[in-house]
Amino acid sequence: MESENIYTAIAAKLRQQIMQGEFKDGAVFPSESELTKRFQVTRTTVRHALELLVNEGLLSKSQGRRNRVQIRKITKTTWNFASFSEGMRSAHEIPVSKVCKAQIIAADDGSYFNLVRLRGIKRIAGIQFMTYEDTKVPLSLFPQIDRFDFSVVSLYETMRKEYGIYPFKGESQIFAVLADEFLAKSFAVTEGYPLVKAVQSIFDREGRLVEKVSIVYAPELIIKLTQDAGH
Amino acid sequence: MESENIYTAIAAKLRQQIMQGEFKDGAVFPSESELTKRFQVTRTTVRHALELLVNEGLLSKSQGRRNRVQIRKITKTTWNFASFSEGMRSAHEIPVSKVCKAQIIAADDGSYFNLVRLRGIKRIAGIQFMTYEDTKVPLSLFPQIDRFDFSVVSLYETMRKEYGIYPFKGESQIFAVLADEFLAKSFAVTEGYPLVKAVQSIFDREGRLVEKVSIVYAPELIIKLTQDAGH
DNA sequence: AAGTGGTCTAGACCACCAT
DNA sequence: TGGTGGTCTAGACCACTTA
Structure with a gap:
């Protein structure tokens, strides 16, 4: 499991510890000087490793304060339901999930x-x-x-906690569709109402396909996307 | 126009030179040792500045080779028409633009x-x-x-070349709409056909609003999005 | 006041690319 | 083979937060 560079190896080790819950989300991280002692390298090398974790959205820094574990969600937008339900929870609304189908297919x-x-x-x-x-x-x-009941537990959380697999990159295609009878009833719109549908493939850091998902959004749901030129 | 840090100031200076076309897209960039002499700093500081430019998508690096200016487009997807028309051009299709309205509004x-x-x-x-x-x-x-004729010239290119303003970040909302008579005729679909509509606000690096745009996509146009968890 | 992260120096050696 | 970028060391000083 050795990497070519010291800093990649250090980042890998720390990433593993974060993923396995040894450093919990929100907790303070070992200081840079502690890490220099632990890994027997200079602070430059430690900082190079930490920079990777920051870019991966696992660590947050700010001057003077201790570094902290902060696991960033896959998007900051209403693009998938996860972040949406988080927003709702804070507004004193209770997220619900109704399982229509749960089966193994070939x-x-x-x-x-x-x-x-x-x-x-x-x-x-x-x-x-x-x-x-x-x-x-x-x-x-x-x-x-x-074996899990996904009307209660989160799919992404289960992937992370139970399997240590972390969604990293997504590709989506967007369509417009007309509401059929079932969707019209579920979303309280008339049949034939235009709805946004997204088909996504989610991959992890190693490029493995983690999830294929198709989502139809209710018209009330404002779908927001943010995109940068770089960074 | 001074910045607090040396490396931010150096990055700002180099960014300006790239934007103003002093270093052209695709051209080799001054080597790191040249830049240490020019700015009278260590290579570490030069590299810190260059790292910013790489993250902004202005510079490309690879070991052994000279650094090169590489201006990354605002998206790598079919999200706005620019990249789409570029793809078409290479497939021996000619992009066309029909101006329906061009006026000043308050x-x-x-x-x-x-x-x-x-x-x-x-x-x-x-x-x-x-x-x-x-x-x-x-x-x-x-x-x-x-004063420009945008049936012929590119809007983004004009912004960049004539005004030195560079689209950086976009926020979008996505809707589904039904084709009205005009859209149905333009896209050769029936009236009432479901179409994807996006409303975008584009900002530059300084956070100034550069463009407000609403786009309705023809059904043939596959809208692809890529999103990362980090980096 | 002590500790933390942010910046910066002045070197060194290496891997890789072009010539 | 010489130059380039990639990695790493061993320091230093500063800005900031926390106690």
């Missing part, structure tokens, strides 16, 4: 766990669904993942 | 140049339009920009 390239969910929020007036998600995850990477 | 926050275009490609069978774009650019940043 494809050309192996077996997949297929999870179909309606997701939304619970309000006084009743449940309002915001997305319809059809997810496929490869069983080769996530053996026995069908 | 808003609460100043005057804007409003440009509405149908854009697409010319084929043997005829012209096929792929996007309908409604663009508004502030006259405060781009005085007399209405």
Whole structure:
């Protein structure tokens, strides 16, 4: 498991410790001088390693303060439901998830766990669904993942905590579709109403396919994207 | 125009030279040792400055070879038409642009140049339009920009070359809409066909609003997005 | 006041590329 | 083979936060 460079090796070791929960999310990180002693290198090399972790969204820095573990979510936008439900939770709304289908399916390239969910929020007036998600995850990477109840637990959290696999990069295609009877009923719109649908493939850092997902968004849901030229 | 750090100041100076075309796109960049002499700093500091430019997508590096100026486009996807038309050009298709409206409008926050275009490609069978774009650019940043003929010249290129302003960051909202009579005719679909519409605000590095644009995409146009967790 | 991270120096050796 | 960028050392001083 050796890497060519010292700093990549150090980053790999620290990343592993973060992933395995040895350094917990939000906790203070060992100081740079501690790390120089531990790894027997100069501070420059330690900082080079830490820079990688910062760029990966695992570590947050600010001058004078101790470095902290901060696991950044895959997007900062309402692009996937995860961040959306977090926003709702803070606004005193309760996220709900209704499993429509949870089964193992066979494809050309192996077996997949297929999870179909309606997701939304619970309000006084009743449940309002915001997305319809059809997810496929490869069983080769996530053996026995069908034993979890995803109406209760988060899929991404399960991937991270139970399997140590971390979504890193996503590719999406966007379409417009017309609401069919089921979607119209679920989203409380008329049949034929135009809806946004996204088909995504999510990969981890090693480039392995982690998830194939198709999402139809309710019209209330404002889909925001942020893109940079660089950085 | 002084910055607090030496490396930020050096990066700012080099960035300016790249933007102003002193170092042209694709050309070799001064070597790191040359830059240490020019700015009278160590190589570490020069490299710190260059790292910023690499992250901004202005510079490309590889070991042993000279650093090169490489101006990365705002997206690598079919997200805006620019990259799409570039792809088409290489496939021996001719991009076309039909100006529907080009006028100055007044808003609460100043005057804007409003440009509405149908854009697409010319084929043997005829012209096929792929996007309908409604663009508004502030006259405060781009005085007399209405003198250009944007059926011929690129809007982004004009911003860059004539005004030295460089699109950096974009925020988008995505909707689904139904084709009205005009769009149906332009895109050769039936009225009521579902289409993807994006409303974008584009900012430059200083955070100034450079462009407000709404784009409706033809159904043939596959909209691809790539997103990373970090880096 | 002590400790932390941010910046910067002045070197060194190496891997890689072009000639 | 000479020059380039990549890595790394062993220091130093500063800005900032925390106690």
